[in-house]
Amino acid sequence: xxxxxxxxxxxxxxxxxxxxxxxxxxxxxxxxxxxxxxxxxxxxxxxxxxxxxxxxxxxxxxxxxxxxxxxxxxxxxxxxxxxxxxxxxxxxxxxxxxxxxxxxxxxxxxxxxxxxxxxxxxxxxxxxxxxxxxxxxxxxxxxxxxxxxxxxxxxxxxxxxxxxxxxxxxxxxxxxxxxxxxxxxxxxxxxxxxxxxxxxxxxxxxxxxxxxxxxxxxxxxxxxxxxxxxxxxxxxxxxxxxxxxxxxxxxxxxxxxxxxxxxxxxxxxxxxxxxxxxxxxxxxxxxxxxxxxxxxxxxxxxxxxxxxxxxxxxxxxxxxxxxxxxxxxxxxxxxxxxxxxxxxxxxxxxxxxxxxxxxxxxxxxxxxxxxxxxxxxxxxxxxxxxxxxxxxxxxxxxx
Amino acid sequence: xxxxxxxxxxxxxxxxxxxxxxxxxxxxxxxxxxxxxxxxxxxxxxxxxxxxxxxxxxxxxxxxxxxxxxxxxxxxxxxxxxxxxxxxxxxxxxxxxxxxxxxxxxxxxxxxxxxxxxxxxxxxxxxxxxxxxxxxxxxxxxxxxxxxxxxxxxxxxxxxxxxxxxxxxxxxxxxxxxxxxxxxxxxxxxxxxxxxxxxxxxxxxxxxxxxxxxxxxxxxxxxxxxxxxxxxxxxxxxxxxxxxxxxxxxxxxxxxxxxxxxxxxxxxxxxxxxxxxxxxxxxxxxxxxxxxxxxxxxxxxxxxxxxx
Numbered sequence: 001x002x003x004x005x006x007x008x009x010x011x012x013x014x015x016x017x018x019x020x021x022x023x024x025x026x027x028x029x030x031x032x033x034x035x036x037x038x039x040x041x042x043x044x045x046x047x048x049x050x051x052x053x054x055x056x057x058x059x060x061x062x063x064x065x066x067x068x069x070x071x072x073x074x075x076x077x078x079x080x081x082x083x084x085x086x087x088x089x090x091x092x093x094x095x096x097x098x099x100x101x102x103x104x105x106x107x108x109x110x111x112x113x114x115x116x117x118x119x120x121x122x123x124x125x126x127x128x129x130x131x132x133x134x135x136x137x138x139x140x141x142x143x144x145x146x147x148x149x150x151x152x153x154x155x156x157x158x159x160x161x162x163x164x165x166x167x168x169x170x171x172x173x174x175x176x177x178x179x180x181x182x183x184x185x186x187x188x189x190x191x192x193x194x195x196x197x198x199x200x201x202x203x204x205x206x207x208x209x210x211x212x213x214x215x216x217x218x219x220x221x222x223x224x225x226x227x228x229x230x231x232x233x234x235x236x237x238x239x240x241x242x243x244x245x246x247x248x249x250x251x252x253x254x255x256x257x258x259x260x261x262x263x264x265x266x267x268x269x270x271x272x273x274x275x276x277x278x279x280x281x282x283x284x285x286x287x288x289x290x291x292x293x294x295x296x297x298x299x300x301x302x303x304x305x306x307x308x309x310x311x312x313x314x315x316x317x318x319x320x321x322x323x324x325x326x327x328x329x330x331x332x333x334x335x336x337x338x339x340x341x342x343x344x345x346x347x348x349x350x351x352x353x354x355x356x357x358x359x360x361x362x363x364x365x366x367x368x369x370x371x372x373x374x375x376x377x378x379x380x381x382x383x384x385x386x387x388x389x390x391x392x393x394x395x396x397x398x399x
Numbered sequence: 400x401x402x403x404x405x406x407x408x409x410x411x412x413x414x415x416x417x418x419x420x421x422x423x424x425x426x427x428x429x430x431x432x433x434x435x436x437x438x439x440x441x442x443x444x445x446x447x448x449x450x451x452x453x454x455x456x457x458x459x460x461x462x463x464x465x466x467x468x469x470x471x472x473x474x475x476x477x478x479x480x481x482x483x484x485x486x487x488x489x490x491x492x493x494x495x496x497x498x499x500x501x502x503x504x505x506x507x508x509x510x511x512x513x514x515x516x517x518x519x520x521x522x523x524x525x526x527x528x529x530x531x532x533x534x535x536x537x538x539x540x541x542x543x544x545x546x547x548x549x550x551x552x553x554x555x556x557x558x559x560x561x562x563x564x565x566x567x568x569x570x571x572x573x574x575x576x577x578x579x580x581x582x583x584x585x586x587x588x589x590x591x592x593x594x595x596x597x598x599x600x601x602x603x604x605x606x607x608x609x610x611x612x613x614x615x616x617x618x619x620x621x622x623x624x625x626x627x628x629x630x631x632x633x634x635x636x637x638x639x640x641x642x643x644x645x646x647x648x649x650x651x652x653x654x655x656x657x658x659x660x661x662x663x664x665x666x667x668x669x670x671x672x673x674x675x676x677x678x679x680x681x682x683x684x685x686x687x688x689x690x691x692x693x694x695x696x697x698x699x700x701x702x703x704x705x706x707x
Binding site for chain 1: 467491494495553554557558559560575576655657658659660661666669670675676
């Protein structure tokens, strides 16, 4: 009896000892994680030097392909042969992940969407880019240059890669007549109860804001990413009414492809690449509705503390070249940024189907941008809702 | 072949003088100090236990008390109860918690109802050969990936899928994607984990007891209710722990077949991934942990934990 109680006491003591030690370790570790911003050079590089021999890239999946995923898809090897810079790359899944990975300082170059690029500039994680050092910059569509998501105060922070719109897709047999407005997924969505879909991300709230800009002008929305509390509430209300009729939300694009093929979903937001991936004979079409749409435009940026700035510039120039730009954007399914790329796509209709170079089409797109408390439309009398407000709102919409 | 016979000792063997090497000195020391010996022996597994379980839980609790700076995305380590309060009072979290609990309970009940007759047949009726085949058949689905099975149900339950084709002659319809589809899919996924403990529990019920019950005039149902059920009750609870806790934490199945519904796991996932709000995610993750602790505390009394 005595022995067993000694043992119990001993085990309990050891356990609590371990617990105390581990909690202590944890608390020590906690105290040191406050990250400081890297000192960003305020000026862009003036001239190129010798190649460093390697470059490290951070990009969306499908942007940096060296043939290891699909032997026929490879535009990295040609770059390595040409410049002698060995490429290492990492892919990320969300803009937030890219943002935190760039904080590690392990990457020379990042391909960022508009909902990450400005944050990277604000956090001084990326450096200004001297476009004079990039000969292929001349070939890029003018309407993509020096935009709010790739430049700040007239200073360029990157090279446009490709862009696309979040379109409206509909089943041509069920949704008749062919829709020209987003009202089929908002005010009239009850006609397709259980078969409506929407992109499953807080950034989708901007879709409702674009719709409200046209249909409720007295709300005064000037930019769908700059919503004050009332405007956000109106957008959320629109989505909550839609929620009753939503069959499912999509974030994995293959899920939407399948839902349209089986007819489980008949109307909702989509990407051009999804329409192109549908099985032959699926009765579905896409349209850019009259209210306009949201979309994305990605930018290649250079890290503030890049270890290989010369190889980084070489990569930016290479990926903006007509050949490489054609390969990368066609593989991903978006419009290329280089006007010359259209001659190099495998599918001769690629540029036409993605409306590449169509400035009027591009002007109807509100490119993704991170909502922040300081209103993006220039208002100073109110505070705008930020991305965390949008996230909470999106979860409440889904319920 | 010659056999070397040991040479007869010419004189009394001297006890060999051992060199006091470091190792030997160490083992002498350890043999004299049993407590130290025990603590060294246990330190590696205890360290692992501490690191993986206790430290992870502690980290979760601590993180839940922090906040995120929405502009820089950095976690700021000021102590606050805001996240916990938001999770406890927000109607969104209450609705989703109730939905998740409901799904987990229904999945558990369905699995037990299906598992009982199958396990009984396996343990008491089938021949030893058939028994082995059945065990293999039940384990077989576990060899396929969870994702593959969930996507298979997605196509089964779609419009014009196999389910629709099966029930339409009787005027039925596929439930489509939603909570019913989630419950069906989860019940399918966790069924093996419920059958196996119940089967093991039934194997331990001696046949002679069933015969004795019959001899004393007990009918089938009386025997099952009064003899078998009390004996396998801990095994049923053990199976239910698997299906209940696995359903409680699931977020992939509901994403694939659940339509627009979300469960607690989805809220954690979006707060970690899309919203970059680790503290709120940690606070939400405490809900299922609390539920499971309460459940385990309740079933501990039945002795089912000895059956796991």
